[in-house]
Amino acid sequence: MVESIITFRNVTKKYKDTVILENISFKLEKGKFYTLLGPSGCGKTTTLSLIAGFMEESSGDILMNEQKINHIPANKRKINTVFQDYALFPHLNVFDNIAFGLKIKKKSKKEIKEKVNEALKMVRLPDFGDREISEMSGGQKQRVAIARALVNEPEVLLLDEPLSALDMKLRKEMQYELRELQKRLGITFIFVTHDQEEALAMSDEIFVMNHGKIIQRGTPTAIYDEPLNRFVADFIGESNIVEGTMMADEQVKFAGKTFECVDGGMEENEPIEVVLRPEDIEVTTAQKGKVVGTVISQLFRGVHYEIVCTDIDGNEWKIRSTKKVKVGANVGLDFDPEAIHIMRFNETETEFYQRLENYQGS
Numbered sequence: 001m002v003e004s005i006i007t008f009r010n011v012t013k014k015y016k017d018t019v020i021l022e023n024i025s026f027k028l029e030k031g032k033f034y035t036l037l038g039p040s041g042c043g044k045t046t047t048l049s050l051i052a053g054f055m056e057e058s059s060g061d062i063l064m065n066e067q068k069i070n071h072i073p074a075n076k077r078k079i080n081t082v083f084q085d086y087a088l089f090p091h092l093n094v095f096d097n098i099a100f101g102l103k104i105k106k107k108s109k110k111e112i113k114e115k116v117n118e119a120l121k122m123v124r125l126p127d128f129g130d131r132e133i134s135e136m137s138g139g140q141k142q143r144v145a146i147a148r149a150l151v152n153e154p155e156v157l158l159l160d161e162p163l164s165a166l167d168m169k170l171r172k173e174m175q176y177e178l179r180e181l182q183k184r185l186g187i188t189f190i191f192v193t194h195d196q197e198e199a200l201a202m203s204d205e206i207f208v209m210n211h212g213k214i215i216q217r218g219t220p221t222a223i224y225d226e227p228l229n230r231f232v233a234d235f236i237g238e239s240n241i242v243e244g245t246m247m248a249d250e251q252v253k254f255a256g257k258t259f260e261c262v263d264g265g266m267e268e269n270e271p272i273e274v275v276l277r278p279e280d281i282e283v284t285t286a287q288k289g290k291v292v293g294t295v296i297s298q299l300f301r302g303v304h305y306e307i308v309c310t311d312i313d314g315n316e317w318k319i320r321s322t323k324k325v326k327v328g329a330n331v332g333l334d335f336d337p338e339a340i341h342i343m344r345f346n347e348t349e350t351e352f353y354q355r356l357e358n359y360q361g362s
């Protein structure tokens with residue numbers, strides 16, 4: 001069995017009577033890049049704070065390397081955190097910022113120098129030790145913050161929206177660097193973001209959260225291609241969600257026709273929702289298309305056109321296409337059976353969580 005670095009067992013966090021995290025259980029493996037993804041207020045930072053030991057759970061157990069750490073204070077856990085606002089000491093230079101924790105631990109001058117220089121190399125700032133923090137750019141400050149965390153040789157690095165203060169270009173560069181750093185060091189990273197593209201680009205596994213619960217965990221492709229419910233389908237990427245009926249295993253009816261698909265496991269005649277990603281739909285002639293749509297708008301987005309069509313049932317379809325079409329024209333929409341993803345229709349929250357339990361247990 002794979003050894004778990006962090007385990008949550010039925011963890012609940014409440015503030016007075018308000019439940020912030022509800023009965024969360026998961027196991028994280030060593031050496032992977034995990035991302036907690038979800039809208040503002042869903043409980044991402046709270047989850048990190050519980051792992052770090054900055055706050056106490058209301059009930060449940062938190063384990064590190066299979067040992068309970070509920071009552072172990074933050075500074076005794078081999079876990080460090082990188083914050084969004086860097087939290088650097090402005091009056092100390094780069095070297096002293098990174099050395100701070102080691103000095104508190106009363107390490108020798110020689111060891112401190114070696115470790116700080118090593119950490120500076122890791123974040124590609126080898127000659128910046130003497131610089132003042134005010135002389136560093138946003139991206140450089142964030143690297144100093146990462147070096148300051150790494151110098152303590154944590155087994156787990158927590159990163160709370162560390163890139164959100166950076167402009168888009170730098171952010172993309174740092175995404176790549178962080179991912180490379182994690183691979184090189186082989187320590188477990190737990191990264192928090194509300195940016196789905198960032199989560200898809202960086203993670204080994206994503207935990208999609210909403211209202212203090214984990215709605216789905218999986219690899220970026222699994223989360224993208226097989227969202228478990230409408231929330232995940234909507235939150236991750238763009239999607240067309242239309243109502244339909246399951247006709248038989250691997251046969252589904254929507255937009256007035258029956259199509260082959262590769263999803264099964266539902267009842268015959270069960271109402272379902274179909275998810276089709278805009279980039280999985282090809283625009284063709286009305287005669288050749290599986291669904292006929294009337295173009296109602298078209299926007300040029302640089303690499304592609306964003307086209308919106310309506311079908312005979314009044315469903316709206318978003319399509320990403322390199323082909324230009326005419327507004328008002330009838331076009332055909334074509335897609336492969338593999339592109340059709342089926343979700344249950346009108347599932348209650350209780351039914352969903354029951355299914356989730358079975359799914360995660362399987």
Ligand SMILES: Nc1ncnc2c1ncn2[C@@H]1O[C@H](COP(=O)(O)OP(=O)(O)OP(=O)(O)O)[C@@H](O)[C@H]1O
Nearest residue numbers: 015018020038039040041042043044045046047194
């Ligand atoms: N000290 C507190 N007292 C009461 N409620 C709190 C406290 N801290 C956080 N909360 C509430 O807990 C919920 C989860 O907060 P948390 O910061 O974990 O969310 P988040 O997913 O990290 O959000 P964001 O993306 O905005 O940072 C929010 O509704 C928040 O208002």
